[in-house]
Amino acid sequence: MSIADSITLPSKKYKQRATIFSVSAVVISLTCIYMGFNPISFFTEFHYVRDLLGEMFPPNYHVITDDSSIPFSILQTLSMAFLGTLYGGAIAVVIAFLAALNTMPYRIIRVLSSITLSLLRVVPNLVVILIFVIAVGPGAFAGMLTLVISTIGTFGKLFREIIENCESPPGEAIYSVGASRVQVIKFSIIPQILPSLIANFLYAFDVNIRTAIGLGIFGGGGIGFALQMAKSVMHFKDVTALISLIIVLVFLVEKISDYLRRKILGEGKLK
Amino acid sequence: MIEVKNLTKVLPNGRKLLDGISFKVKKGEFVGILGPSGAGKTLTLRCLNGLLKPDSGEVIIDDELGIKHDICKVNKRELRHIRQRIGVIFQGYHLVKRLTALENVMIGRLGQINTFRSIIYGFTDEEAAEALKALEQVKIADLAGSKTGNLSGGEMQRVAIARAIFQSPTLLIADEPISNLDPSNAKTIMKLIRPLSEKIPVVGVFHQPEMTARYCSRVIAIKDGKVFYDGDPKLSNKKLAEIYGDELNLIEEREHMYMPNN
Amino acid sequence: MFKGYNLKRYRKYVLPLVILILVTEGASIVCKADFTSLEQGLLKGVSFIGFMFPPDWSAFGEMVQPAFQSIVIAFLGTVFGTLLAIVFALFAASNITNKWVRNITRFFIGLERSLPEIIIVLLLIAAFGLGPMAGILTLTLGCIGMIGKLLADVIEELDPVMMESMASVGANKLQVIIFGVLPQIMPNLISYTLFRFEINIRLSVILGAVGAGGIGYELDYSFGMLQYHRAFTALLVIIAMIFGTEHLSQRLRNKIKMEGALK
Numbered sequence: 001m002s003i004a005d006s007i008t009l010p011s012k013k014y015k016q017r018a019t020i021f022s023v024s025a026v027v028i029s030l031t032c033i034y035m036g037f038n039p040i041s042f043f044t045e046f047h048y049v050r051d052l053l054g055e056m057f058p059p060n061y062h063v064i065t066d067d068s069s070i071p072f073s074i075l076q077t078l079s080m081a082f083l084g085t086l087y088g089g090a091i092a093v094v095i096a097f098l099a100a101l102n103t104m105p106y107r108i109i110r111v112l113s114s115i116t117l118s119l120l121r122v123v124p125n126l127v128v129i130l131i132f133v134i135a136v137g138p139g140a141f142a143g144m145l146t147l148v149i150s151t152i153g154t155f156g157k158l159f160r161e162i163i164e165n166c167e168s169p170p171g172e173a174i175y176s177v178g179a180s181r182v183q184v185i186k187f188s189i190i191p192q193i194l195p196s197l198i199a200n201f202l203y204a205f206d207v208n209i210r211t212a213i214g215l216g217i218f219g220g221g222g223i224g225f226a227l228q229m230a231k232s233v234m235h236f237k238d239v240t241a242l243i244s245l246i247i248v249l250v251f252l253v254e255k256i257s258d259y260l261r262r263k264i265l266g267e268g269k270l271k
Numbered sequence: 272m273i274e275v276k277n278l279t280k281v282l283p284n285g286r287k288l289l290d291g292i293s294f295k296v297k298k299g300e301f302v303g304i305l306g307p308s309g310a311g312k313t314l315t316l317r318c319l320n321g322l323l324k325p326d327s328g329e330v331i332i333d334d335e336l337g338i339k340h341d342i343c344k345v346n347k348r349e350l351r352h353i354r355q356r357i358g359v360i361f362q363g364y365h366l367v368k369r370l371t372a373l374e375n376v377m378i379g380r381l382g383q384i385n386t387f388r389s390i391i392y393g394f395t396d397e398e399a400a401e402a403l404k405a406l407e408q409v410k411i412a413d414l415a416g417s418k419t420g421n422l423s424g425g426e427m428q429r430v431a432i433a434r435a436i437f438q439s440p441t442l443l444i445a446d447e448p449i450s451n452l453d454p455s456n457a458k459t460i461m462k463l464i465r466p467l468s469e470k471i472p473v474v475g476v477f478h479q480p481e482m483t484a485r486y487c488s489r490v491i492a493i494k495d496g497k498v499f500y501d502g503d504p505k506l507s508n509k510k511l512a513e514i515y516g517d518e519l520n521l522i523e524e525r526e527h528m529y530m531p532n533n
Numbered sequence: 534m535f536k537g538y539n540l541k542r543y544r545k546y547v548l549p550l551v552i553l554i555l556v557t558e559g560a561s562i563v564c565k566a567d568f569t570s571l572e573q574g575l576l577k578g579v580s581f582i583g584f585m586f587p588p589d590w591s592a593f594g595e596m597v598q599p600a601f602q603s604i605v606i607a608f609l610g611t612v613f614g615t616l617l618a619i620v621f622a623l624f625a626a627s628n629i630t631n632k633w634v635r636n637i638t639r640f641f642i643g644l645e646r647s648l649p650e651i652i653i654v655l656l657l658i659a660a661f662g663l664g665p666m667a668g669i670l671t672l673t674l675g676c677i678g679m680i681g682k683l684l685a686d687v688i689e690e691l692d693p694v695m696m697e698s699m700a701s702v703g704a705n706k707l708q709v710i711i712f713g714v715l716p717q718i719m720p721n722l723i724s725y726t727l728f729r730f731e732i733n734i735r736l737s738v739i740l741g742a743v744g745a746g747g748i749g750y751e752l753d754y755s756f757g758m759l760q761y762h763r764a765f766t767a768l769l770v771i772i773a774m775i776f777g778t779e780h781l782s783q784r785l786r787n788k789i790k791m792e793g794a795l796k
Binding site for chain 3: 352355357358364374386390
């Protein structure tokens with residue numbers, strides 16, 4: 001019966017699922033054993049978490065008022081993220097234009113730019129901040145420079161795709177009246193990509209706030225650094241207070257970023 | 272048999288959405304419920320299988336053993352038990368698109384299978400064979416292995432009918448099953464639903480009086496939340512005008528689409 | 534020469550531009566941005582990179598195991614995280630649970646997403662000590678945050694008629710989830726999981742550097758020991774790892790996209 005050929009019997013499907021499940025379970029168990037990771041110990045050793053929580057609560061909010069550098073740290077983190085997004089985004093756009101098929105006719109430049117973007121994307125932030133710390137010393141400046149590189153890496157490829165996805169008819173129309181390549185870029189491509197670009201800049205700022213905090217731990221300055229300091233001297237109640245500050249900060253930035261993005265793009269958010 | 276007694280639903284501002292709806296449908300009857308928009312047709316239908324709870328009234332349905340249950344008063348477990356034997360066809364795409372037609376048919380008996388078994392093991396081969404027979408009955412057995420999302424509207428509704436058949440139901444309800452279909456598919460669906468009424472009561476809400484006139488054994492018209500008419504499915508123009516009021520010109524336009532190809 | 538030019542239309546850009554410049558200046562001061570020192574320092578930095586050249590070729594063999602460990606940490610974090618994310622997503626969907634459970638779950642998911650992974654791993658290390666557990670747990674939580682939210686949004690967009698239809702024929706909530714919800718979200722789930730796996734590989738490296746093990750730890754250790762050539766070897770292995778998993782993940786995702794569309 002040809003109909004029976006087109007369907008798989010439920011019993012066979014069950015055997016398939018059972019096999020996949022068993023194989024996965026075995027693989028996962030083996031890898032856990034290999035890493036020395038016992039998921040059960042999360043529950044048996046949970047008292048460590050309770051102990052830590054005990055030390056962390058109640059949060060010590062005096063750390064904000066006593067230490068006048070904390071509000072400044074927040075400002076630093078915001079500044080790091082802002083400048084990193086601004087410069088990084090701008091450079092990313094430029095390199096994206098150099099790497100895009102429809103704006104760069106010279107293949108060699110396109111290839112070099114693409115390789116640059118890939119390299120910057122793949123190198124971990126850890127290494128980048130290390131190099132900048134060596135170059136300009138620890139602090140928010142090194143962090144900001146790392147964010148510049150990180151932003152180029154994350155968004156360079158995306159910007160290039162946005163540019164390449166532009167519709168060409170407007171460009172062709174402008175060419176046909178005798179315009180130069182630069183003019184085409186200015187009047188055809190930039191208007192098309194501008195909303196998307198701005199939305200991505202806002203998104204980048206959102207992401208970079210979180211990254212900036214993380215970089216602070218490695219000497220990048222800002223509130224992440226303050227947190228690391230508090231933790232290294234075991235002032236866990238200060239740590240909790242700072243964490244709650246971070247949560248509020250990230251939440252606010254995310255909401256504002258979402259709101260502005262929605263206003264620019266309509267109701268369809270990017271990424 | 273299904274017995275509806277005095278369904279009432281009142282909005283907070285006093286407006287009566289349902290005002291004492293009562294009727295009985297026996298096995299052998301294919302009842303079409305007509306009426307203008309907002310009259311309460313769909314609300315009534317949703318009371319029949321418990322999707323909506325009226326403020327007062329009873330809906331009494333027989334289960335597979337012949338025991339009578341009042342849908343409006345049963346608890347969750349009983350409701351699920353009764354629903355196993357109620358076939359439903361909704362408007363538009365209401366099946367699981369990423370599952371095959373066969374799987375969607377087998378879903379019909381999920382209520383009758385032990386939960387644990389259905390989740391861990393799935394369906395048995397015997398159930399699959401019976402589901403295939405149901406698909407043969409609606410003449411799309413060759414599409415059994417296709418993903419339901421790839422089927423046309425008419426084919427999908429046939430799968431829905433097959434699902435109902437697979438349940439061995441004691442009652443079949445349909446909420447505007449042909450409203451999204453072209454005339455040819457609509458006729459096919461009505462032709463497939465009608466024979467089912469020989470064994471069980473079938474109640475459907477329709478917006479197409481020309482269809483109910485040709486395929487239903489009885490028509491109930493609901494207007495302003497009340498039963499306005501209950502009887503012969505062939506309605507005179509005068510009666511149609513009384514039921515639909517201003518909406519009549521929309522209905523009349525469609526009549527011309529159907530009538531020529533008798 | 535500019536007489537014919539109507540510069541007035543640029544007037545509306547003046548104010549935002551001035552604000553932008555002011556904010557940029559302020560931010561630069563706060564960050565102690567000093568671009569002259571960058572010029573000088575860049576030379577130091579770049580020469581440092583040159584100093585790390587060439588990589589210690591003999592160390593490549595020692596890097597294989599730690600690299601594999603980092604991949605495994607990312608793998609386990611993704612597996613456990615995705616499974617839990619499905620559970621959380623179901624609890625965070627308004628068409629599956631009641632309003633209170635849904636909002637509380639979304640709150641916790643949002644909380645997790647606010648904290649950078651570094652902070653989470655440091656706290657977990659403070660609780661459970663150094664080692665892969667802290668790393669795997671952190672990645673698991675990260676998955677729950679990202680995939681949980683994305684899936685919850687997808688679930689909430691599902692057609693309610695489909696679920697009503699299943700409930701109307703007698704399926705209970707669990708069956709509606711297994712037979713209705715899960716099949717429909719499967720393509721999204723696979724796509725998100727592969728995407729998150731890419732992220733988790735990078736995180737695994739960074740988390741390793743603070744003590745979760747793997748090749749990140751090797752990198753940090755080499756730097757600490759001033760064995761810069763060895764560190765460079767580790768860096769090359771890391772780059773290869775990230776490139777490799779990215780490439781694999783992209784190919785898998787493209788394959789799924791094609792099959793999902795036509796099948």
